[in-house]
Every structure is written in C-alpha cells, then in structure tokens.
Amino acid sequence: xxxxxxxxxxxxxxxxxxxxxxxxxxxxxxxxxxxxxxxxxxxxxxxxxxxxxxxxxxxxxxxxxxxxxxxxxxxxxxxxxxxxxxxxxxxxxxxxxxxxxxxxxxxxxxxxxxxxxxxxxxxxxxxxxxxxxxxxxxxxxxxxxxxxxxxxxxxxxxxxxxxxxxxxxxxxxxxxxxxxxxxxxxxxxxxxxxxxxxxxxxxxxxxxxxxxxxxxxxxxxxxxxxxxxxxxxxxxxxxxxxxxxxxxxxxxxxx
Amino acid sequence: xxxxxxxxxxxxxxxxxxxxxxxxxxxxxxxxxxxxxxxxxxxxxxxxxxxxxxxxxxxxxxxxxxxxxxxxxxxxxxxxxxxxxxxxxxxxxxxxxxxxxxxxxxxxxxxxxxxxxxxxxxxxxxxxxxxxxxxxxxxxxxxxxxxxxxxxxxxxxxxxxxxxxxxxxxxxxxxxxxxxxxxxxxxxxxxxxxxxxxxxxxxxxxxxxxxxxxxxxxxxxxxxxxxxxxxxxxxxxxxxxxxxxxxxxxxxxxx
Amino acid sequence: xxxxxxxxxxxxxxxxxxxxxxxxxxxxxxxxxxxxxxxxxxxxxxxxxxxxxxxxxxxxxxxxxxxxxxxxxxxxxxxxxxxxxxxxxxxxxxxxxxxxxxxxxxxxxxxxxxxxxxxxxxxxxxxxxxxxxxxxxxxxxxxxxxxxxxxxxxxxxxxxxxxxxxxxxxxxxxxxxxxxxxxxxxxxxxxxxxxxxxxxxxxxxxxxxxxxxxxxxxxxxxxxxxxxxxxxxxxxxxxxxxxxxxxxxxxxxxx
Numbered sequence: 016x017x018x019x020x021x022x023x024x025x026x027x028x029x030x031x032x033x034x035x036x037x038x039x040x041x042x043x044x045x046x047x048x049x050x051x052x053x054x055x056x057x058x059x060x061x062x063x064x065x066x067x068x069x070x071x072x073x074x075x076x077x078x079x080x081x082x083x084x085x086x087x088x089x090x091x092x093x094x095x096x097x098x099x100x101x102x103x104x105x106x107x108x109x110x111x112x113x114x115x116x117x118x119x120x121x122x123x124x125x126x127x128x129x130x131x132x133x134x135x136x137x138x139x140x141x142x143x144x145x146x147x148x149x150x151x152x153x154x155x156x157x158x159x160x161x162x163x164x165x166x167x168x169x170x171x172x173x174x175x176x177x178x179x180x181x182x183x184x185x186x187x188x189x190x191x192x193x194x195x196x197x198x199x200x201x202x203x204x205x206x207x208x209x210x211x212x213x214x215x216x217x218x219x220x221x222x223x224x225x226x227x228x229x230x231x232x233x234x235x236x237x238x239x240x241x242x243x244x245x246x247x248x249x250x251x252x253x254x255x256x257x258x259x260x261x262x263x264x265x266x267x268x269x270x
Numbered sequence: 271x272x273x274x275x276x277x278x279x280x281x282x283x284x285x286x287x288x289x290x291x292x293x294x295x296x297x298x299x300x301x302x303x304x305x306x307x308x309x310x311x312x313x314x315x316x317x318x319x320x321x322x323x324x325x326x327x328x329x330x331x332x333x334x335x336x337x338x339x340x341x342x343x344x345x346x347x348x349x350x351x352x353x354x355x356x357x358x359x360x361x362x363x364x365x366x367x368x369x370x371x372x373x374x375x376x377x378x379x380x381x382x383x384x385x386x387x388x389x390x391x392x393x394x395x396x397x398x399x400x401x402x403x404x405x406x407x408x409x410x411x412x413x414x415x416x417x418x419x420x421x422x423x424x425x426x427x428x429x430x431x432x433x434x435x436x437x438x439x440x441x442x443x444x445x446x447x448x449x450x451x452x453x454x455x456x457x458x459x460x461x462x463x464x465x466x467x468x469x470x471x472x473x474x475x476x477x478x479x480x481x482x483x484x485x486x487x488x489x490x491x492x493x494x495x496x497x498x499x500x501x502x503x504x505x506x507x508x509x510x511x512x513x514x515x516x517x518x519x520x521x522x523x524x525x
Numbered sequence: 526x527x528x529x530x531x532x533x534x535x536x537x538x539x540x541x542x543x544x545x546x547x548x549x550x551x552x553x554x555x556x557x558x559x560x561x562x563x564x565x566x567x568x569x570x571x572x573x574x575x576x577x578x579x580x581x582x583x584x585x586x587x588x589x590x591x592x593x594x595x596x597x598x599x600x601x602x603x604x605x606x607x608x609x610x611x612x613x614x615x616x617x618x619x620x621x622x623x624x625x626x627x628x629x630x631x632x633x634x635x636x637x638x639x640x641x642x643x644x645x646x647x648x649x650x651x652x653x654x655x656x657x658x659x660x661x662x663x664x665x666x667x668x669x670x671x672x673x674x675x676x677x678x679x680x681x682x683x684x685x686x687x688x689x690x691x692x693x694x695x696x697x698x699x700x701x702x703x704x705x706x707x708x709x710x711x712x713x714x715x716x717x718x719x720x721x722x723x724x725x726x727x728x729x730x731x732x733x734x735x736x737x738x739x740x741x742x743x744x745x746x747x748x749x750x751x752x753x754x755x756x757x758x759x760x761x762x763x764x765x766x767x768x769x770x771x772x773x774x775x776x777x778x779x780x
Contacts, residue, residue: 033288036288036289036330037289037290037292037293037455037456040289040455040456041454041455041499041500041503044452044453044454044455044499045453045498045499045500050455051359051362052287052289052329052330053329053330053331053359053362053363054330054332055330055331055332055333055365057333057363057365058362058363058364058365058366061362061363061364061365062362062363065362079332248500249500249501249503249504250500250501251500252498252499252500252503253496253497253498253499253500253501254498255498256453256498256499256500257497257498
C-alpha cells in the first residue's frame with residue numbers, strides 16, 4: 016500500500032505538539048506524504064478543508080489548540096477525510112481525558128492510535144467498575160480494543176510489543192518493530208500521522224495494519240544500522256524514505 | 271561573504287514556527303551566527319532591539335505571534351536592522367494572506383524569501399485579474415519577482431530548482447541545491463534566517479544571492495554523503511559549519 | 526550515580542521552550558529518564574504531582590507558560606520533588622529578569638542551572654552597585670555563585686569552559702565538555718533536565734556535580750566521532766544512552 020501512498024502524496028494536516036512536530040513533519044515527507052501544520056483557530060478549518068487527512072495529537076494541548084482541533088475535526092468530517100486521534104498521555108491528567116472525551120463526542124474519528132497505557136486510561140474511565148487494567152496482558156487489550164472499536168465506531172490501533180488493530184470485527188495482531196523505538200520521542204506520534212496517510216488510500220483496519228507493518232519493518236531495519244537512539248532516529252527517517260513495498264516481509268507478520 | 275558573516279557572528283532574532291525552530295537555531299549556530307528566539311508580546315521589541323537582524327516566519331502563526339511580529343518588526347525598523355519575511359504556506363489560507371499583507375503594510379521588510387507556490391499566492395492576490403499562475407514557468411516568476419520587488423520596495427528571493435533574486439533592477443538566477451532538500455522540513459525556513467545573517471553584512475540583492483549560492487552548495491555537498499533525508503539533515507548542518515568561502519564554486523553559479 | 530538514575534527511571538515534567546523540546550525529550554529518554562511535557566494551566570499541577578522532578582525553562586516563555594511554571598512549581602514544592610530552573614537568556618530582556626525574580630520568589634527552586642552570561646545578568650540586578658560583571662573571570666563567578674547559593678537558598682550551577690557548582694558551602698569546579706557543544710542549541714537546556722534527573726536520586730550539590738561530569742564526558746566522547754554540530758548532536762544522544770558509570774574518568778575531573 017506504500018506505493019499508493021507515495022503516488023497520492025497526501026496532504027496531512029497535523030495539529031500536534033511542539034515536542035515532535037519536526038520529527039512528524041520530516042517523517043511524513045520521507046514517507047512520501049506532505050505535512051501542513053497550523054493550529055490557529057482562524058485558519059484550521061480552511062487547512063483541514065484542503066487536506067487529504069487530519070492528524071490530531073494532544074501531546075502539548077492547550078485551550079486554544081483544543082478549540083482548533085474541534086474546528087478542524089468538524090471541517091474534516093464535512094469534507095469526509097479520515098481523522099486519526101493520538102491521545103498522548105491520556106492517563107496523565109483529568110484534563111487530557113476530558114479533552115479526549117470531548118473530541119470523541121464532537122468529531123467523527125476514523126482511527127484512535129495509542130499505546131497500551133493510554134488506551135487503558137481511556138477505557139478505564141468506562142471500565143473502572145470492571146477493574147480493567149493495562150497490566151492484564153495482551154488478550155485483554157485485544158478484547159478491550161474490539162469493545163472500544165464498537166463503542167466509539169472507529170478503528171482502534173493499540174501499539175506496543177504486539178500491535179492490536181481492529182474495527183470491532185476483524186482483529187489484526189502484528190509483532191514488529193524494535194525496543195529502541197521506545198527511546199525516541201514521537202515514534203508513536205509519527206506513526207499516527209503515517210496511519211493518517213495510509214487511510215487516505217483506503218479507510219479500513221487493513222490499511223491501518225499495513226501502516227503498522229510498514230512502520231515496524233522500518234524500525235527493525237533502522238535499528239540494525241544504529242548505535243543508539245540518536246543514530247536510530249536518523250536511520251529511521253532514511254528508511255521511511257527508501258523502504259519499498261517489495262522489501263516488506265511477505266509472511267508471518269500479519270495474523 | 272560567509273567569512274564576514276562568521277566574523278560578525280550576527281544575532282538573529284527569529285519569530286518562527288515550532289516545527290522548524292530547532293533546525294533553524296542549529297543551522298544558524300553552525301553557520302556561525304547566533305539565534306535568539308522569543309515571541310512574547312512583552313519582550314519582542316527588546317529582543318529585536320538587541321539583534322542584528324530579524325527573521326519572521328508565519329509557519330505556525332497565531333494571533334499572539336502575529337502581534338509580536340508586528341511589534342518586533344517596528345522595533346527592528348526603528349533600529350535599522352534588516353528583516354526577512356518568510357510567508358510559509360501563503361496560499362493555504364486567507365488568514366495567512368491577510369497576515370502577510372498586514373506585515374508588508376506595517377513593517378518595512380528587507381527581503382521576502384519564499385518558494386514558487388507561496389510567491390504565486392501572494393502575487394495572485396494582486397494579479398488574479400491578469401491570470402498569473404505559478405505553473406506558468408520560470409520566465410514568468412522572474413518577471414513577477416521584478417514587479418513584486420518594485421511594488422513592495424524590497425528584495426525578492428523565490429527559491430526552487432532555479433532561485434530568482436531581484437531588487438527590481440538586477441536579477442540573479444542561481445541553479446544549485448539538490449532535490450532531496452525538498453524532503454526535509456524547514457529547509458526554506460532556515461534559508462530565510464541564513465539570508466538574514468548575510469544581510470547583516472550588506473543589505474543588498476547581491477548578499478541574498480550569495481546566501482542562496484552558499485546554501486545550495488552546502489546542500490549539494492551534504493547530499494553526496496547522505497542515504498536519505500535523515501542523514502542529509504545531519505550532514506547539511508555539518509556542512510554549514512565546515513563549508514569555507516574558498517570551497518565555493520568559482521564559476522557558472524551566478525548569472 | 527547514573528546507575529541509580531537509570532534504575533529509578535525518573536519522570537521529569539518539563540515546561541520548556543519549543544526550540545529544544547524535542548532534543549530535551551530525546552536526551553532524557555536516552556539517559557534513561559522519562560520526559561513529560563505540558564504547559565497548559567489546566568493540567569500542569571497534576572503533571573507536576575505525578576512527576577519525580579520539575580524542569581523549568583524560560584527559553585520561549587509567554588504569559589500563559591509563566592503562569593503554568595508558577596502553578597507547577599508550587600505543586601512540585603507541595604509534593605517535595607526537586608525543581609531545576611534554567612533562566613535562558615536572562616539578560617536579554619527585562620521581562621525575563623522579572624519572570625526569573627517572580628519564580629525565585631514564589632517557588633522553592635532546588636538548583637539554578639545557567640551559563641555565565643545568564644548568571645551575571647541575574648546577579649547584576651542585585652550586584653550592579655558593586656560592578657560585578659561576567660567578564661571578570663572564573664574566580665569571580667565562583668565567588669558570586671557561593672553568594673547566590675546563600676542568597677537564594679539553592680544549588681547554583683554555572684556552566685562554561687569550567688563548570689562551577691555550589692550549595693553555598695562546598696564549591697565543585699569541573700573542566701569537561703567540548704567547544705562544539707556551544708554550536709548545538711539546547712545543550713544547556715538538556716543539561717538542566719539531566720540535572721533534574723540526577724537530583725531525584727539525591728538532592729545535593731554533589732549530585733549536580735555528577736550530572737555535569739557525566740554530561741561533559743558524554744560531550745567529549747561524542748565530539749571524537751563527529752564531523753560537525755549535526756553529527757555531534759546525533760552522537761551525543763547515542764552517548765547519553767550508552768555511557769556507563771564505569772566508563773567515567775576516575776580522577777582529575779572533580780575538584
């Protein structure tokens with residue numbers, strides 16, 4: 016599917032955090048997509064309306080940028096383009112949880128991409144009475160993901176050592192990537208934007224799974240030529256640029 | 271001219287976007303200049319007044335930073351230091367076009383540095399009746415640049431495969447750089463700041479042309495030792511640091 | 526002490542500037558700490574209250590983030606976790622000096638980490654009548670640092686060719702690092718956060734000195750494998766990841 020992404024060169028409007036904005040923009044460019052970043056209330060609707068997808072990230076949210084996310088989200092819904100929500104640090108503060116709830120209520124999200132901890136935080140809100148906890152293992156995450164996909168009517172992609180992707184019906188599990196990816200800030204944030212790029216080709220759980228597989232494979236390859244997180248980051252951007260569809264492992268990666 | 275820049279170590283006040291701020295600061299440091307970044311209304315006049323040049327960039331503009339740009343611009347005009355305006359994404363939203371218009375009206379800009387698409391967007395506003403369009407080729411851009419330089423009373427530098435620099439009288443055309451530069455975010459933004467640094471030595475179209483030539487040469491050299499946009503970015507910063515005046519091509523680059 | 530830092534994996538809440546946020550986050554991750562960044566008034570108290578240390582940096586301060594710094598600082602004081610203040614560009618504007626004064630008045634800071642110029646600016650405010658100036662040499666800085674430590678009741682760490690660390694009683698002087706570190710933006714900012722990580726193990730001038738020593742050693746090693754500031758930055762992050770306690774020079778570094 017990376018070939019179609021590169022042919023399309025989708026424009027991804029990112030409302031994102033200032034910690035990873037540079038990495039996210041460079042990752043999208045290397046992949047073959049085109050980032051446009053802007054979070055001013057006055058212009059986000061127009062930015063979203065010229066984009067092929069919208070990527071929302073609450074990493075360094077503030078009251079102004081939350082307003083912009085809602086406005087951009089509604090404009091993107093109006094246009095019918097996919098939206099990926101990355102609920103960074105969901106469990107860290109009540110404010111983040113309330114913003115995630117607001118976004119899920121007011122905007123139709125195509126895919127929720129997060130790590131296990133964030134996902135557990137989002138679901139614990141609803142599931143606390145049942146004692147659901149991120150630490151209970153992959154099986155539970157997979158089960159919870161199906162329930163979340165049905166509840167919120169979106170694709171759920173929870174990434175970690177094993178990535179779980181589901182639309183509430185089919186569940187994909189992918190084991191790929193490399194441990195060093197957790198030592199580089201923004202690896203998840205960039206993945207969310209890459210997911211948005213893949214969704215512009217086809218809005219499906221399969222497209223999300225292919226984004227994860229591509230990304231994980233790039234991580235594995237970059238890790239092989241790296242000395243640490245610094246050189247990994249550089250090699251990873253290079254790999255997003257050069258990794259071809261024909262290079263992807265053919266078997267065993269997608270269950 | 272790079273020798274004079276390095277001897278002067280000019281302090282460049284950048285009001286810029288959070289996507290490229292790190293790259294821009296590191297690029298200026300590597301070049302031999304010194305960045306100072308700050309966009310709070312309370313302090314931008316004072317920052318501009320201690321600087322040797324001001325670099326304005328609307329990449330992730332908001333209402334607060336626009337106010338700061340105007341205030342800093344007026345302080346810079348008061349002090350008589352050069353100002354470079356980078357109208358990032360000029361054509362993307364009406365808000366951006368209106369902010370560019372406001373800045374050009376209220377602040378005396380020394381040089382407008384942008385890409386072909388942004389330049390066409392700025393000029394289309396005035397030239398729409400004549401059907402001017404970025405797609406019509408280099409000759410038109412060159413002609414338009416002369417007209418823009420006269421109209422706005424500044425140096426125009428439109429960069430692309432061929433860079434066009436003009437003060438409305440003399441036109442420089444430079445073919446340099448490398449295609450991979452368009453796969454790294456902020457290459458244009460940093461160029462605008464580098465231009466500001468060169469203008470502190472001499473406020474002329476010739477100085478701008480020399481900035482473009484130096485930058486393009488650095489890009490060509492960095493591309494030769496790069497595997498992709500990630501390693502290019504690293505090598506480019508290294509090259510800005512090490513490239514000497516005596517290394518620059520002597521002939522054929524400046525028309 | 527780096528072993529204890531890595532074992533603890535302290536969570537460092539950074540309210541920092543958008544120029545260096547990415548570098549700071551990656552540096553902390555590479556070191557073995559964990560960054561959380563957020564500057565929204567609505568959530569900073571909660572973020573600080575889940576963190577093991579707070580790192581305040583005024584590099585691109587604005588009225589909103591200053592409010593957040595004060596709120597987070599008070600929450601951190603409430604919890605009893607260490608706070609490091611990095612008064613970036615202290616001397617550049619009156620606004621910065623007034624904000625530093627406000628923070629020092631309203632928040633109990635554990636360590637002030639700055640460069641010689643910033644330190645002189647902060648002290649000149651009080652010491653102008655005595656004509657104290659940064660240019661007067663290391664001896665004066667050392668003396669001034671002791672006075673500042675007593676006056677503000679905190680650890681002072683003034684870094685430069687020679688780092689001076691004092692709690693007002695004991696003075697550590699460390700000569701380490703490499704000149705190229707001054708060509709990379711955020712080297713001081715990241716050091717302040719690394720200092721915060723070390724302080725979570727033990728809140729003492731000795732811990733701050735060990736952070737400086739570790740950081741300087743990493744800089745020396747990274748410089749040896751670098752071609753310029755770009756490759757240095759990458760190698761430095763790699764070195765923060767791989768440098769072991771047993772690799773540190775045993776003698777002559779700490780006076």
